[in-house]
């Protein structure tokens with residue numbers, strides 16, 4: 001029997017397994033390996049510090065695999081790509097004809113001096129990129145009666161690069177509703193040179209921070225955390241009473257141990273075909289790769305159909321010809337019951353305009369609106385019921401430029 005092996009049963013691995021099952025006949029065995037049987041809806045981590053119950057974001061992984069997909073609950077410890085073999089923590093080995101790496105990314109606080117210890121202490125430093133962290137932060141936000149709140153990104157890339165900004169806007173709104181906003185001094189601290197990465201989005205998001213009297217500290221390359229002080233390599237020190245940090249994000253340890261990735265553990269991937277640049281029978285989906293676009297579930301979704309087409313071509317002895325354009329689509333919660341929407345790809349930066357229909361919308365790009373917020377909340381049900389099972393969602397995987405406003409050339 002021919003074997004397709006998928007490492008990771010999160011957003012990307014689950015979608016890939018179900019979509020490939022629909023394509024391959026019964027001479028193919030499809031196996032997904034994951035370290036546990038708990039699928040987390042990670043976009044929910046953003047809301048857990050404010051109002052969402054932690055239990056709402058977790059469901060059994062096995063509920064989401066279609067018939068004909070085998071699930072192995074075990075941790076991958078090493079891959080030997082030259083031998084088409086994967087080693088598991090239990091001592092078991094699995095072989096494959098084709099491999100999809102879908103093992104995502106993880107926060108690694110130990111990369112910053114003092115950060116892991118401060119998070120462990122759980123007094124002034126918190127994160128929401130893990131479910132436990134988000135639940136602890138809920139209590140910390142509730143207890144906080146005023147002082148300096150820093151929301152901080154350690155380095156790029158991180159998954160969902162807009163989530164720290166969303167958290168900042170939601171925290172501002174939260175303290176406003178509690179009537180103590182005037183006592184909470186909020187600063188958004190980023191290693192980037194502005195609120196976001198591309199000029200139009202940076203301007204719009206920067207204006208929103210300013211409108212809400214949120215300070216912005218840019219080009220901050222963090223060196224250490226400790227004693228209520230966040231320090232940068234260029235000698236700046238920021239005092240805080242509460243720090244919400246996004247630790248550095250890295251690929252999984254087994255990618256590093258197997259020498260399959262770059263220095264941060266991300267697998268080098270052809271940005272158009274989604275095939276590994278080093279092994280012809282290895283494809284990569286989701287955050288595990290080094291594509292120059294956002295690490296986001298939406299990207300995994302838009303790229304999944306390209307991967308499926310190219311993997312099927314490779315299996316049939318053809319060259320992979322489908323090309324992913326880097327399409328990313330992110331809702332940005334902006335507080336006050338509204339959200340913005342960002343839509344971009346490798347070539348085109350996030351612009352203002354309408355989505356998905358040109359000039360009609362109903363969603364507005366890069367402007368806060370109620371309907372965008374409703375779209376963000378609706379995504380949870382779409383995720384569980386349509387995206388993971390691989391049901392068609394009526395959105396084109398490639399980005400459309402009609403209806404978008406391009407900045408005038410100087």
Ligand SMILES: Cc1cc2nc3c(=O)[nH]c(=O)nc-3n(C[C@H](O)[C@H](O)[C@H](O)COP(=O)(O)OP(=O)(O)OC[C@H]3O[C@@H](n4cnc5c(N)ncnc54)[C@H](O)[C@@H]3O)c2cc1C
Pocket residue numbers: 007008009010011012013033034035036041042043044045046074075076077102103104105128129159160163252254285286287288295296297298299300330331
């Ligand atoms: C706070 C937050 C908010 C977000 N909001 C959004 C949003 O609004 N929209 C959006 O599109 N995206 C959002 N994301 C990002 C989105 O969740 C991820 O981009 C998406 O889950 C990536 O899918 P993936 O399959 O690549 O990785 P994951 O879903 O993380 O799956 C990776 C899987 O690999 C498994 N794994 C790892 N190591 C091993 C090992 N050694 N052995 C076996 N299994 C292993 C893990 O257990 C996991 O199940 C958000 C993320 C966070 C943290």
